[in-house]
Amino acid sequence: MDLSRRHLIRAAGGGLVLTGASMVSGRVQAASIPEAPTVRDPATQAPLAPTTGPDYQPVVTLNGWTLPWRMNGDWKEFHLVAEPVVREIAPGMKAHLWGYNGQSPGPTIEAVEGDNVRIFVTNRLPETTAVHWHGQRLPNGMDGVGGLTQPHIPPGKTFVYEFRLRRSGTFMYHPHSDEMVQMAMGMMGLFIVHPRDPAFRRVDRDFAFLLNAFDIEAGSYVPKVNTMTEFNLWCWNSRAFPGIDPFVVGLGDKVRIRFGNLTMTNHPIHLHGYEFKVSGTDGGWVPEEAAWPEVSIDCAVGQMRSFDFVADEPGDWAIHCHKSHHTMNAMGHAVKTYVGVDKKEVAKSIQKLVPGYMPMGSTGMGEMGSMEMPLPDNTLPMMTGFAQFGPVEMGGMFSVVKVREGLAKDDYKDPGWFKHPAGSVAREWTGATPALVRPDRKADAGPPASTEFAAVDPRKRPSAHGGHEDH
Numbered sequence: 001m002d003l004s005r006r007h008l009i010r011a012a013g014g015g016l017v018l019t020g021a022s023m024v025s026g027r028v029q030a031a032s033i034p035e036a037p038t039v040r041d042p043a044t045q046a047p048l049a050p051t052t053g054p055d056y057q058p059v060v061t062l063n064g065w066t067l068p069w070r071m072n073g074d075w076k077e078f079h080l081v082a083e084p085v086v087r088e089i090a091p092g093m094k095a096h097l098w099g100y101n102g103q104s105p106g107p108t109i110e111a112v113e114g115d116n117v118r119i120f121v122t123n124r125l126p127e128t129t130a131v132h133w134h135g136q137r138l139p140n141g142m143d144g145v146g147g148l149t150q151p152h153i154p155p156g157k158t159f160v161y162e163f164r165l166r167r168s169g170t171f172m173y174h175p176h177s178d179e180m181v182q183m184a185m186g187m188m189g190l191f192i193v194h195p196r197d198p199a200f201r202r203v204d205r206d207f208a209f210l211l212n213a214f215d216i217e218a219g220s221y222v223p224k225v226n227t228m229t230e231f232n233l234w235c236w237n238s239r240a241f242p243g244i245d246p247f248v249v250g251l252g253d254k255v256r257i258r259f260g261n262l263t264m265t266n267h268p269i270h271l272h273g274y275e276f277k278v279s280g281t282d283g284g285w286v287p288e289e290a291a292w293p294e295v296s297i298d299c300a301v302g303q304m305r306s307f308d309f310v311a312d313e314p315g316d317w318a319i320h321c322h323k324s325h326h327t328m329n330a331m332g333h334a335v336k337t338y339v340g341v342d343k344k345e346v347a348k349s350i351q352k353l354v355p356g357y358m359p360m361g362s363t364g365m366g367e368m369g370s371m372e373m374p375l376p377d378n379t380l381p382m383m384t385g386f387a388q389f390g391p392v393e394m395g396g397m398f399s400v401v402k403v404r405e406g407l408a409k410d411d412y413k414d415p416g417w418f419k420h421p422a423g424s425v426a427r428e429w430t431g432a433t434p435a436l437v438r439p440d441r442k443a444d445a446g447p448p449a450s451t452e453f454a455a456v457d458p459r460k461r462p463s464a465h466g467g468h469e470d471h
């Protein structure tokens with residue numbers, strides 16, 4: 001039997017991905033390990049549409065890719081390679097991490113409820129590893145807990161995991177061997193199981209990412225693996241804004257966004273412009289009658305959530321973690337607050353000692369968003385990114401859901417910035433303004449200082465001449 005044709009997987013972009021040793025006979029193939037494809041490009045790769053078995057809408061892994069597989073009899077075979085990788089966190093910064101098949105996170109494993117999966121794991125790390133299939137129902141010996149359910153996988157060895165996918169849903173994989181170090185180094189991946197019934201809670205666009213965090217000092221490349229909470233890079237799929245790709249969706253599309261949290265703290269993920277419903281967790285589907293509407297969904301450590309909405313409002317809608325320190329890149333938390341402090345005089349004295357010293361933050365930190373400051377090697381500005389109206393002043397866990405009319409079904413290309421209908425953008429008021437400054441202020445006194453604005457006490461009745469009566 002010529003198996004080779006069946007092992008061609010068609011990428012949605014039209015490209016063909018050849019997986020496995022498809023040029024050899026079935027018998028040899030059955031005894032061999034499938035190829036382990038590698039991707040290093042940090043851009044979001046086209047999803048892999050199914051060519052055998054039930055149809056499904058493939059997931060788009062944000063700044064990632066789906067692992068090709070081969071069929072071997074009744075088994076869907078995958079090959080993960082645990083290895084050191086170099087990951088660009090955002091343009092201008094690279095991290096030396098550990099991951100799978102050339103990338104952190106590893107490639108997304110995608111299959112269908114009822115599939116028999118055989119996953120080969122080769123260890124190219126300098127220490128032992130093991131892979132836990134988070135959320136999957138499986139025989140205990142396939143659970144991947146080093147020491148407890150299997151021997152740790154020594155460097156250079158390949159282990160094989162075999163189990164049947166009993167239910168559909170949003171799952172992940174991560175090490176359970178020197179777990180703290182290996183997850184701090186970026187080892188993790190998504191495991192999406194589609195329903196056997198192609199119509200079951202189907203959407204038009206399905207996105208997935210993992211929340212992860214690193215502590216990498218400016219000028220260095222390797223994460224500090226002992227950091228517990230004070231991370232300086234808050235990432236989605238080991239990328240930080242502006243390195244995170246947009247979620248491109250067509251107007252009217254049914255959209256699902258799935259995410260899992262492998263950081264050390266919770267993240268309230270907030271989407272602007274829509275209400276949505278949580279459709280699933282790593283425990284399974286939330287019955288439709290049990291889901292309530294939300295605009296933010298908090299995800300605890302080790303949890304996964306998927307939420308669904310209909311994209312009926314065009315625009316560039318922000319999606320981000322609502323902890324505002326998590327939409328910042330590397331920052332010094334020890335910096336004092338200078339809001340309201342006039343540092344002009346003291347800055348002059350400091351500049352005599354430290355040439356090039358810049359006083360900052362007297363009016364807030366927003367000035368950093370538009371400033372070109374020299375940075376140390378291999379780090380990211382704390383707040384950055386530009387859009388059509390100016391600096392976005394963000395970093396970390398931030399991206400944009402771009403909802404556009406007339407997109408082709410599988411078009412995930414960045415469509416650029418939203419063209420707002422005339423008159424629909426917030427604008428400067430140029431008409432008559434009610435008295436905001438003290439009535440006793442001279443009209444030709446120039447722009448008012450903050451102390452010259454009138455404090456209006458709503459409990460006091462305005463007097464006939466427009467000011468306020470004191471009692």
Ligand SMILES: [Cu+2]
Nearest residue numbers: 267321323326
């Ligand atoms: Cu967060």
